[in-house]
Amino acid sequence: MKAGIIGGGAAGLFAACQLKRLPGDKDLDVTLIEKNPIPGKKLTLTGHGRCNITNRKDPSMLKNCYHEAGNFIYPALKEFGPEDTISFFENDLGLKTKEEDNNRIFPVCDSAVTVRDTLVSYISDRVKIISGANVLDIKKGDVFEVNTSKGRFEFDIVILSSGGSSFPKTGSVGDSYNFLESFGHTIISPRGALAPVKAGKDSAELTKALSGVSLEAKVSLYLSDKLSASTKGEILFADFGLTGPAVMEIAREIPADVEGSNACLELDLIPSMSDDEFDRELIGLIGDHPDTKITNLIARYIPASVAGEISARAGFADIYAQGFPKESRRRLLRKIKHLKIDIAEAPSMDKAYVTRGGVSLKEVDRKTMQSKLVPGLYITGEALDVDGISGGFNLQACMSEAYLAAKSILSMQ
Ligand SMILES: Cc1cc2nc3c(=O)[nH]c(=O)nc-3n(C[C@H](O)[C@H](O)[C@H](O)COP(=O)(O)OP(=O)(O)OC[C@H]3O[C@@H](n4cnc5c(N)ncnc54)[C@H](O)[C@@H]3O)c2cc1C
Numbered sequence: 156m157k158a159g160i161i162g163g164g165a166a167g168l169f170a171a172c173q174l175k176r177l178p179g180d181k182d183l184d185v186t187l188i189e190k191n192p193i194p195g196k197k198l199t200l201t202g203h204g205r206c207n208i209t210n211r212k213d214p215s216m217l218k219n220c221y222h223e224a225g226n227f228i229y230p231a232l233k234e235f236g237p238e239d240t241i242s243f244f245e246n247d248l249g250l251k252t253k254e255e256d257n258n259r260i261f262p263v264c265d266s267a268v269t270v271r272d273t274l275v276s277y278i279s280d281r282v283k284i285i286s287g288a289n290v291l292d293i294k295k296g297d298v299f300e301v302n303t304s305k306g307r308f309e310f311d312i313v314i315l316s317s318g319g320s321s322f323p324k325t326g327s328v329g330d331s332y333n334f335l336e337s338f339g340h341t342i343i344s345p346r347g348a349l350a351p352v353k354a355g356k357d358s359a360e361l362t363k364a365l366s367g368v369s370l371e372a373k374v375s376l377y378l379s380d381k382l383s384a385s386t387k388g389e390i391l392f393a394d395f396g397l398t399g400p401a402v403m404e405i406a407r408e409i410p411a412d413v414e415g416s417n418a419c420l421e422l423d424l425i426p427s428m429s430d431d432e433f434d435r436e437l438i439g440l441i442g443d444h445p446d447t448k449i450t451n452l453i454a455r456y457i458p459a460s461v462a463g464e465i466s467a468r469a470g471f472a473d474i475y476a477q478g479f480p481k482e483s484r485r486r487l488l489r490k491i492k493h494l495k496i497d498i499a500e501a502p503s504m505d506k507a508y509v510t511r512g513g514v515s516l517k518e519v520d521r522k523t524m525q526s527k528l529v530p531g532l533y534i535t536g537e538a539l540d541v542d543g544i545s546g547g548f549n550l551q552a553c554m555s556e557a558y559l560a561a562k563s564i565l566s567m568q
Contacts (some may be wrong), residue, residue, distance in 0.1 A: 156180070158564060159301055159310035160187040161290050161334070162199040162317030163194025164327065165201075166549055169557035170314050176247055177283045177558075178506040185282045186310070188303060190326055195271035197318070197325035201550065208244060209237040209554070210547040211258040219469055220548045222407070224541040228517045231524070231555035234296025234562075237547075239457045240554045241552075259547050260402025278353045291318065293334045295529060312567075314560055316553075319510025319537035320345045331538035333512070338529045341515040345509035347507030348407035348542045351419060351548075355497030359431035361464060362496065363517040365392035368460050373426035374401045376408050377495075378418050387426055397496060406502045406544065407511045413501050422494040424457050430492055437484055445477035452476060453491065466488045480518040509549050513540040523563035524556050 158174065160167045166188055174185050187194065201207060210220075217232050218225035241260060244250045250273055251263040262270055275284070288305035299310045318327025331459060332342045345399045368391070375385035388401030397420065409418065425433055433456075440452045449471045454462035466472055469490050473482065504510070518527050519534055526532040535556040543549045 156188070156312065156567075157184045157298075157310045158312040158314065159299065159308060159315045160316060161293065161301065161553070162315070162327075163187050163189030163191075164286065164288070164316060164318050164325075164553075165195070165198050166316035166538075166557055167257050167314070168195055168198070168271075168278070169283045169554050170316060170325075170561055171245070171278040172274060172532075173558050173561030174276055174564065176243075177561055177565050183535050183565070186308065187278070187282050187284050188288050188301065188308070189284065190304075190520075191285045192287050193271075194275060194284065194286060194565055197322055197327065198271045198274075199267045200322070200325065201267050202261060202531055202547075205261050205265045206270045207242040207547040207550070208252065208270070209257050209260045209551040211237050211241075211254055212258055220544045220546070221541055221552065222543075224394070224516060224539075226540075227519075227521045228541055228552055228555065231559050232551070235558035237551055239558070240551060241423050246385075248277055250261065257435055257546055288328065289386075290334070292337065293340070295532070298516075299366035299531065302507075308373065308435075311488070312533070312564055314533040314535060314557075314564075315538055316534075316536045316557075318539060321347055321350075321504050321507040321510045323453075323504060323535070327537065331534075334532070335538065338519055338532065339362060340526065340528060343512040343540045344411065345504075345510045345512035346407065346411055347504050347512040348503030348509045349392065349403045349545055350406040350502030350507035351398035352396050352402055352406055352409070352496075352498040352502065355499040356420075358496040359396070359499075361468065362392045362396050363394050363463060364464050366394045366456055368392045369399055370424060370458055370461065372397055372401065374405050375421045375423070376405050376418070376470040376512060377421055378410070378413070379416060387393045390422065396499070403508070405546055406507070409498060409501055411501045413498055418498045419495045420498060422496060423492045424461065424494060425492060425540050427452070430488060433492060434488055441479050441484070442477040445475065447567065449476055449479060449487065450476050451488070452561050457491065465494070508545070509542045511540075511542045512537050516540050522559065524560040525563060533564070535560050 288303040301308045317331040320329035390400035450466040
């Protein structure tokens with residue numbers, strides 16, 4: 156039997172590792188085909204170069220970290236969860252791990268390049284790696300025929316792990332969708348997820364002026380004046396708009412046709428207080444500190460630079476608390492707790508960390524990752540319509556899916 160792994164990113168490398176380590180026929184001939192000169196280019200960028208490999212979240216909460224794909228991914232997480240990933244890294248790869256805030260797990264070496272190199276070296280005696288080979292098309296007759304820029308290959312089984320279409324400079328340019336469509340699979344339109352958001356012209360100056368400032372906020376997405384989604388967490392102002400975990404998380408809800416639709420992110424910069432509570436605070440402060448500038452009063456709650464910008468833009472830069480009119484207080488409150496940042500465009504695939512969309516999950520067996528349309532075709536990683544929140548969940552999904560695929564393939568031997 157010959158198995159071909161198409162794409163040597165996280166999902167492809169993990170599948171190759173599982174085919175090596177799981178019990179089963181060691182005569183299975185495994186070839187991994189990767190278009191880049193070295194596999195795992197995106198992997199080397201993960202976790203800001205440190206590779207957040209998984210997350211030790213309470214197992215009962217894990218599937219909630221995958222949005223609409225929670226039920227699909229559940230069996231995979233149950234069979235090969237974060238503890239299995241940690242054990243694989245420590246005991247098979249020899250890479251010690253450590254836990255950081257929010258249960259995120261990193262290798263002790265803090266090096267995503269080392270993770271990639273260790274994975275490649277782990278499989279090198281077991282798997283033939285054909286790198287620099289761009290897969291052009293995949294057909295199925297008696298066997299799978301894979302045409303590449305380096306020649307034609309035949310396989311009995313194919314694991315398709317050529318990724319989504321986010322961060323295309325790493326090699327994943329959406330080829331998976333063409334291969335899968337040619338087999339009759341349905342592709343749910345790919346969109347950027349875990350992505351920064353570009354501010355529209357009404358807010359671009361403000362975000363640029365505050366570039367580099369981060370704070371905790373509640374972020375709400377409004378589409379056509381209707382609340383569509385909201386989350387809380389860290390936001391970061393940037394030259395181009397907004398980023399930071401909370402913004403990146405909500406970005407997946409921004410539709411592709413958002414341009415010109417009046418969409419905005421509303422920021423509550425003091426999420427720990429309701430509007431009424433903060434208003435009462437302001438009334439108290441204004442009464443107690445009549446000789447203090449309004450800007451300095453609000454700087455007690457938000458970073459001074461943000462207080463300065465907001466107050467200046469509202470025309471209160473040099474205004475003292477004494478006699479501050481109710482109307483002005485209400486306007487200030489709206490600017491702090493309902494700060495609207497208009498959205499210029501849908502999240503760019505160039506900057507999105509993961510792809511939302513991909514092959515319809517109805518067409519994939521969630522217990523094996525095998526296509527329900529094409530026997531012998533397995534689909535793993537971002538080619539699937541699965542995207543997780545930030546914190547190591549996307550690599551964990553690749554791991555869990557790779558495990559199920561490898562286990563199913565080896566059980567056929
Ligand atoms: C900057 C950044 C940081 C991230 N940090 C984290 C993190 O810390 N933790 C986490 O869990 N997730 C993180 N992610 C997300 C995570 O990296 C991805 O979800 C994961 O890499 C997806 O793996 P994949 O194998 O499906 O796709 P990819 O990693 O994109 O791999 C697909 C591979 O297929 C190859 N390929 C594509 N088309 C062809 C073709 N036609 N022929 C041959 N080969 C082909 C590509 O070159 C590529 O190597 C991050 C993503 C980015 C962009």
